[in-house]
Amino acid sequence: MTDARPPAGPSGVLERYAEWLPISDATPRISLGEGSTPLVRADALARRCGAAEVWLKLEMCNPTASFKDRGMVVAVAKAIEQGATAVLCASTGNTSASAAAYAARCGLRAFVLVPGAKIAQGKLAQAIAHGARVLAIDGSFDDALCIAREVTEELPVALVNSVNPYRIAGQKTAAMEIVDSLGDAPDLHCLPVGNAGNITAYWQGFSEYFHAERASRRPRMLGVQAAGAAPLVSGKVVEQPETVATAIRIGNPASWDGAVAARDASGGAIVAVEDAQILEAWQLLASEEGVFCEPASAASVAGLLNADPSELAGKQVVCTITGHGLKDAELVEQIDSDMIRLSADYGAVASALMEGLS
Amino acid sequence: MTDARPPAGPSGVLERYAEWLPISDATPRISLGEGSTPLVRADALARRCGAAEVWLKLEMCNPTASFKDRGMVVAVAKAIEQGATAVLCASTGNTSASAAAYAARCGLRAFVLVPGAKIAQGKLAQAIAHGARVLAIDGSFDDALCIAREVTEELPVALVNSVNPYRIAGQKTAAMEIVDSLGDAPDLHCLPVGNAGNITAYWQGFSEYFHAERASRRPRMLGVQAAGAAPLVSGKVVEQPETVATAIRIGNPASWDGAVAARDASGGAIVAVEDAQILEAWQLLASEEGVFCEPASAASVAGLLNADPSELAGKQVVCTITGHGLKDAELVEQIDSDMIRLSADYGAVASALMEGLS
Numbered sequence: 001m002t003d004a005r006p007p008a009g010p011s012g013v014l015e016r017y018a019e020w021l022p023i024s025d026a027t028p029r030i031s032l033g034e035g036s037t038p039l040v041r042a043d044a045l046a047r048r049c050g051a052a053e054v055w056l057k058l059e060m061c062n063p064t065a066s067f068k069d070r071g072m073v074v075a076v077a078k079a080i081e082q083g084a085t086a087v088l089c090a091s092t093g094n095t096s097a098s099a100a101a102y103a104a105r106c107g108l109r110a111f112v113l114v115p116g117a118k119i120a121q122g123k124l125a126q127a128i129a130h131g132a133r134v135l136a137i138d139g140s141f142d143d144a145l146c147i148a149r150e151v152t153e154e155l156p157v158a159l160v161n162s163v164n165p166y167r168i169a170g171q172k173t174a175a176m177e178i179v180d181s182l183g184d185a186p187d188l189h190c191l192p193v194g195n196a197g198n199i200t201a202y203w204q205g206f207s208e209y210f211h212a213e214r215a216s217r218r219p220r221m222l223g224v225q226a227a228g229a230a231p232l233v234s235g236k237v238v239e240q241p242e243t244v245a246t247a248i249r250i251g252n253p254a255s256w257d258g259a260v261a262a263r264d265a266s267g268g269a270i271v272a273v274e275d276a277q278i279l280e281a282w283q284l285l286a287s288e289e290g291v292f293c294e295p296a297s298a299a300s301v302a303g304l305l306n307a308d309p310s311e312l313a314g315k316q317v318v319c320t321i322t323g324h325g326l327k328d329a330e331l332v333e334q335i336d337s338d339m340i341r342l343s344a345d346y347g348a349v350a351s352a353l354m355e356g357l358s
Numbered sequence: 359m360t361d362a363r364p365p366a367g368p369s370g371v372l373e374r375y376a377e378w379l380p381i382s383d384a385t386p387r388i389s390l391g392e393g394s395t396p397l398v399r400a401d402a403l404a405r406r407c408g409a410a411e412v413w414l415k416l417e418m419c420n421p422t423a424s425f426k427d428r429g430m431v432v433a434v435a436k437a438i439e440q441g442a443t444a445v446l447c448a449s450t451g452n453t454s455a456s457a458a459a460y461a462a463r464c465g466l467r468a469f470v471l472v473p474g475a476k477i478a479q480g481k482l483a484q485a486i487a488h489g490a491r492v493l494a495i496d497g498s499f500d501d502a503l504c505i506a507r508e509v510t511e512e513l514p515v516a517l518v519n520s521v522n523p524y525r526i527a528g529q530k531t532a533a534m535e536i537v538d539s540l541g542d543a544p545d546l547h548c549l550p551v552g553n554a555g556n557i558t559a560y561w562q563g564f565s566e567y568f569h570a571e572r573a574s575r576r577p578r579m580l581g582v583q584a585a586g587a588a589p590l591v592s593g594k595v596v597e598q599p600e601t602v603a604t605a606i607r608i609g610n611p612a613s614w615d616g617a618v619a620a621r622d623a624s625g626g627a628i629v630a631v632e633d634a635q636i637l638e639a640w641q642l643l644a645s646e647e648g649v650f651c652e653p654a655s656a657a658s659v660a661g662l663l664n665a666d667p668s669e670l671a672g673k674q675v676v677c678t679i680t681g682h683g684l685k686d687a688e689l690v691e692q693i694d695s696d697m698i699r700l701s702a703d704y705g706a707v708a709s710a711l712m713e714g715l716s
Binding site for chain 2: 012031032033034036037038039040058060061062063064065086088101102103104105106109111113116125126128129130131133134135136137138139143144147148150151154155156157283286287288289290291292324325326327329330332335337339340341342343344345346348349350352353354356357
């Protein structure tokens with residue numbers, strides 16, 4: 001055997017980051033292989049925005065295809081440790097997929113409370129496949145979360161929304177991984193902001209590593225909301241949030257204070273982008289970087305592209321790609337596609353190729 | 359800083375397995391963060407089939423959500439090294455998604471030749487999002503591959519189907535990762551067999567590691583085909599292959615000889631399973647293991663569940679989960695789901711929860 005043995009595969013967030021998590025020997029080390037996601041260069045994007053380096057943290061490569069798995073594994077492990085046999089979440093999609101997957105794996109019942117309309121089909125499909133009981137309520141996400149909080153106070157069901165602090169604790173490991181990969185924190189970190197748990201978690205992760213001297217600095221945080229669902233930009237709850245980016249269609253973020261603290265302590269900003277800019281960034285990521293993400297993920301890139309290039313010169317930037325494009329695959333129908341129907345013969349195909357090459 | 363620094367994130371197949379790949383310093387080290395996928399325990403499945411241990415290699419966690427990325431990164435890197443500016447593949451879905459993604463990332467044109475009917479929508483959506491030109495031909499997958507071979511002989515376009523040996527070379531790294539994670543090869547490796555490139559590649563990977571003394575043994579290989587598309591079981595080309603598992607709906611596998619060699623040299627088998635068994639295994643993986651995969655992936659598990667339990671006693675088994683369930687999310691409509699519509703108030707939700715808990 002040679003010495004240069006490659007490292008073993010990822011073993012999950014609870015093992016890799018145990019010392020940074022609120023877990024004990026009594027916490028079951030469950031895992032679906034979450035975390036240890038790729039961090040890839042985005043050179044086309046760097047050229048467009050004027051930064052020295054742009055990196056994409058591909059959280060869409062988690063087992064349920066979104067970043068939610070990092071926090072869910074901690075929340076479900078703690079729920080099991082505390083004797084729960086059922087979990088509940090209010091969700092616009094990604095959270096329900098993740099909660100249902102971990103609950104299925106661990107033999108817990110899962111309930112998901114979804115706002116009646118405008119759930120991305122791919123996201124609900126996951127919860128159903130994993131055997132969750134889906135309760136569709138005639139109201140908004142904010143209504144659903146409010147009811148979820150109330151009922152879990154009374155009934156023996158663990159709430160696994162990001163108001164559960166174990167969710168935030170798990171999600172902070174993404175920031176730690178970025179530092180572990182790059183060797184230090186970046187200058188700027190961009191991410192989409194909906195319920196604001198993730199920006200809160202990243203800031204916590206960067207801060208803990210900074211205080212432990214694992215990083216020499218902390219990044220400026222750029223949070224990006226959709227213009228139709230931008231309460232943290234306007235400073236006011238949005239009663240009827242509207243955006244194509246379903247994962248961040250939230251009018252009253254649960255982690256409002258955490259997001260504001262991350263913005264202010266980092267010298268960063270929370271900005272809004274129009275849906276058209278989100279879709280443009282979404283298509284650009286797919287067609288120039290080879291990264292097909294959910295529209296909410298593209299919001300962070302849209303925010304970066306709106307930034308003043310002079311402020312980005314020489315900077316190292318990381319954008320979090322929160323979820324996979326397959327979650328909202330029906331959106332692809334909006335793309336002017338190039339599909340051509342041909343008979344099954346050499347001549348027809350050769351002609352079409354020649355035309356495409358010219 | 360402490361000493362126990364966690365490992366850096368994955369850097370892609372070309373860097374991690376460079377010494378095992380047909381690449382040189384002149385080969386560009388492109389990456390979308392493919393490879394280094396999770397290997398997770400499947401204890402519920404082990405109990406059902408009678409094996410000592412079952413592990414799932416989650417190739418669905420690759421960037422385009424299937425195992426194809428491992429081989430595609432090598433094929434596209436070599437195409438670039440050789441001066442190509444365009445790539446072409448015939449594909450039932452996963453290959454086109456991967457080819458289109460890497461081509462987009464590297465500034466190459468991508469053409470995908472798809473059989474006219476029965477392409478999983480999620481899979482074609484990816485190729486379109488990545489800007490590939492889709493040519494739908496009025497014929498089967500086998501017709502498409504045949505034409506693809508012909509036209510790429512004549513025109514300046516690189517063929518990136520698995521008849522391209524660089525694809526197989528890249529895909530073999532999954533077997534190497536399994537050995538790197540487990541410390542040795544398993545007793546039995548199960549995987550779905552369609553065009554048969556993957557079983558050929560895994561056997562190559564296990565064999566190279568064995569000969570290099572990275573593993574003390576090689577596994578028995580269990581290849582699983584769908585009953586309606588099982589040419590390697592019957593020994594005869596299937597003119598009209600039919601199965602719910604679109605990714606393995608292939609009647610005349612390009613790597614026929616490689617599959618037979620892997621089966622015979624390993625003392626293994628290639629078996630067929632009915633669509634109903636595939637769907638049962640697919641639902642079982644989602645509802646008991648928390649793994650939502652494409653139906654083709656479930657074929658390998660269906661094959662394992664059909665095996666004689668006495669042959670599995672005491673054995674360590676690995677099943678490859680080739681692609682994400684989001685690729686065929688529309689199949690979830692077949693599941694008897696539990697969705698309940700309620701008004702947005704505490705009482706209605708509490709009642710539904712109480713009923714679900716009882």
